[in-house]
Amino acid sequence: MGSLDAVRASIAEQVKFDILTQTQDADNEKARQQVARNFVSDTLTVPSKDMYIYASMASLGDDVYHEPSTLALEAHMAKLTGKEAALFLPSGTMSNQIALRTHLKQPPYAVLCDHRAHILRYEAGGTAFHSGATSLAVHPANGHHLTLADVQANIILGDDIHFAPVEVVALENTLNGTIIPQEEIIAISDYVHSEGLKMHLDGARLWHVAIETGKPMNELCAPFDSVSLCFSKGLGAPIGSCLVGSTNFIKRARWFRKLFGGGMRQTSILTASAAFALTHNFPRLAAVHELAKKLEDGLKKLGINITSAAETCMVFFDPSPIGVDFAELLKRAEALPNPILIGGSRLVVHIQTTKEAVDDLLALLSTLAEEKKAAGFVYSPQANGNANGNIYIRAREKSK
Numbered sequence: 001m002g003s004l005d006a007v008r009a010s011i012a013e014q015v016k017f018d019i020l021t022q023t024q025d026a027d028n029e030k031a032r033q034q035v036a037r038n039f040v041s042d043t044l045t046v047p048s049k050d051m052y053i054y055a056s057m058a059s060l061g062d063d064v065y066h067e068p069s070t071l072a073l074e075a076h077m078a079k080l081t082g083k084e085a086a087l088f089l090p091s092g093t094m095s096n097q098i099a100l101r102t103h104l105k106q107p108p109y110a111v112l113c114d115h116r117a118h119i120l121r122y123e124a125g126g127t128a129f130h131s132g133a134t135s136l137a138v139h140p141a142n143g144h145h146l147t148l149a150d151v152q153a154n155i156i157l158g159d160d161i162h163f164a165p166v167e168v169v170a171l172e173n174t175l176n177g178t179i180i181p182q183e184e185i186i187a188i189s190d191y192v193h194s195e196g197l198k199m200h201l202d203g204a205r206l207w208h209v210a211i212e213t214g215k216p217m218n219e220l221c222a223p224f225d226s227v228s229l230c231f232s233k234g235l236g237a238p239i240g241s242c243l244v245g246s247t248n249f250i251k252r253a254r255w256f257r258k259l260f261g262g263g264m265r266q267t268s269i270l271t272a273s274a275a276f277a278l279t280h281n282f283p284r285l286a287a288v289h290e291l292a293k294k295l296e297d298g299l300k301k302l303g304i305n306i307t308s309a310a311e312t313c314m315v316f317f318d319p320s321p322i323g324v325d326f327a328e329l330l331k332r333a334e335a336l337p338n339p340i341l342i343g344g345s346r347l348v349v350h351i352q353t354t355k356e357a358v359d360d361l362l363a364l365l366s367t368l369a370e371e372k373k374a375a376g377f378v379y380s381p382q383a384n385g386n387a388n389g390n391i392y393i394r395a396r397e398k399s400k
């Protein structure tokens, strides 16, 4: 017995692992300061201590069976969005993909969406992989948002065996930070439903639409059969999304979540963080939008082209009129004594972005403009280094 104890102790030595660094508090403080100057994405926001203290007090169930805090959050989300039921999921990608998988029953079929949609471009081809569906990517004629005319001009209906008919029209609101007018969504929804098809919304940042337009969440969600909402982006929770829809839809989606490997256990630490974010961070989005507009105004004053306006928390820009390209700007921003991180033409302002970070970024661009002028560059408003306005370098992992 003595020797078994010795063997166990030796295995425990091999197993044990301390992930905290010698300077953990200082490292975390540095991470907090860095995120305040990071314009790459709002997914990079870090949980506050208050959020984690609140989360640590939540219930202790197993969500594959019955997790009280998680069920409470799901019930709240269903009520908030005016739907019958809700399902907590680990990510926005899983939420969108499970929504599509649940709607789509018997191929051949297609999903119609904006050509810039997250489900099309940034979910690793999930719609084809998980649901075996074709994606019909539509370019909005107005360059801003899909309209009823766009949908009607591109939709595939009927039983011509050459085609995969559309079964789901999936919208995204906000898309690249821009808002789809609600009247247009209603017109699309009325038409899509009149054809017996389904409407899904990737509402990862629908929170921003509610804050900006003053329309309540249930009104924004009403035209859709399913909506995916994220807690881990603008709201600043560490992990999590919610899918909302009818009772039957969510019942089946819960089945697919298990099948996809997304059935989680003690989820209350996550759902309580999400609840904290709903209460404390959602109201802060108005100030986020104001700061994004201030950034946009500053860019315009410098003569920089705005390629997609700051309707909510993002602004897309093109600095080529002042002779600057993205690679140079990224390098100089990272080389500042107090570095700024940028992902490309997309600047994202979030609840942890400081006013100083915005001022410092504008000051850097002003310095660069002066340098270019001194080197003989002539201001050129027509210059366009980024014709479609939506190219951005995706978030790069930063270890330092």
Ligand SMILES: Cc1ncc(COP(=O)(O)O)c(C=O)c1O
Residues within 6 Å of the ligand: 043, 090, 091, 092, 093, 094, 096, 118, 172, 202, 204, 205, 230, 232, 241
């Ligand atoms: C509009 C939109 N939808 C869905 C997602 C996917 O979310 P996740 O990264 O949690 O999978 C993102 C991620 O940034 C997004 O921007």
